[in-house]
Amino acid sequence: GESVGLHLPTLSVQEGDNSIINCAYSNSASDYFIWYKQESGKGPQFIIDIRSNMDKRQGQRVTVLLNKTVKHLSLQIAATQPGDSAVYFCAENPGGSARQLTFGSGTQLTVLP
Amino acid sequence: DSGVTQTPKHLITATGQRVTLRCSPRSGDLSVYWYQQSLDQGLQFLIQYYNGEERAKGNILERFSAQQFPDLHSELNLSSLELGDSALYFCASSVSGSNTGELFFGEGSRLTVL
Numbered sequence: 258g259e260s261v262g263l264h265l266p267t268l269s270v271q272e273g274d275n276s277i278i279n280c281a282y283s284n285s286a287s288d289y290f291i292w293y294k295q296e297s298g299k300g301p302q303f304i305i306d307i308r309s310n311m312d313k314r315q316g317q318r319v320t321v322l323l324n325k326t327v328k329h330l331s332l333q334i335a336a337t338q339p340g341d342s343a344v345y346f347c348a349e350n351p352g353g354s355a356r357q358l359t360f361g362s363g364t365q366l367t368v369l370p
Numbered sequence: 371d372s373g374v375t376q377t378p379k380h381l382i383t384a385t386g387q388r389v390t391l392r393c394s395p396r397s398g399d400l401s402v403y404w405y406q407q408s409l410d411q412g413l414q415f416l417i418q419y420y421n422g423e424e425r426a427k428g429n430i431l432e433r434f435s436a437q438q439f440p441d442l443h444s445e446l447n448l449s450s451l452e453l454g455d456s457a458l459y460f461c462a463s464s465v466s467g468s469n470t471g472e473l474f475f476g477e478g479s480r481l482t483v484l
Contacts, residue, residue, distance in 0.1 A: 291471040300372060300460050300475030301413070346413065350471065357426050358471055360413035 269367045276334040278364045280347035283328060287349040291358065292321060292332045296343045304332070304345075334366075342368045373397065376461050376476035384484055388449040391479045393461030395442055400466045401425070402444040403473060404436055408457035419444055451483045 270276045288309040293301035305316045307323050314321050320333040344365050348358040373396035383389055395402050404416040415428035419438035438444045458480050462473035
């Protein structure tokens with residue numbers, strides 16, 4: 258069936274470096290994508306979203322890129338900090354509602370000192 | 371702190387039993403969502419309520435049910451529990467009238483079925 262998946266289950270980066278977390282989606286009907294961060298013992302926390310009429314959106318230290326041609330999105334985190342260590346999920350809305358999201362399996366980001 | 375409160379934080383029970391998980395959304399949020407997070411299935415959408423009415427259903431088993439009360443708190447009832455129901459159950463709420471996917475998640479209820 259159609260799914261949202263992540264290329265790498267784990268990612269380790271040095272503090273201060275930039276991080277790139279990738280996500281592939283397969284539902285071409287999805288027009289809204291969102292990134293969540295989940296720290297250990299906590300619930301997911303919204304980071305940034307993007308609609309399919311855009312290919313890039315920037316937030317504070319984060320940028321999401323969307324490539325509809327290859328059904329790929331990525332989350333870039335600039336100057337990665339220890340507090341960025343968490344599991345990052347991409348999610349899509351295959352059903353048209355911005356809240357009924359299908360989540361990917363997650364990437365564990367570890368920031369090394 | 372997201373403002374969403376879930377109880378209990380941890381729950382251990384036996385197969386065949388029934389449990390109720392409770393969620394209080396953020397003040398003013400009319401929508402409540404339930405998600406299940408397990409190691410093999412990831413985050414799965416179960417059900418959504420809006421102002422007391424069921425709005426959308428996801429991969430929710432027939433053994434599971436939910437409701438949202440007039441004070442907007444919600445309960446997720448899990449019955450005839452099986453080992454595979456062991457998971458983290460998250461409740462989330464959202465700002466009414468927003469068209470974004472920003473959900474505010476609670477810290478979850480960890481259910482262990484023995």
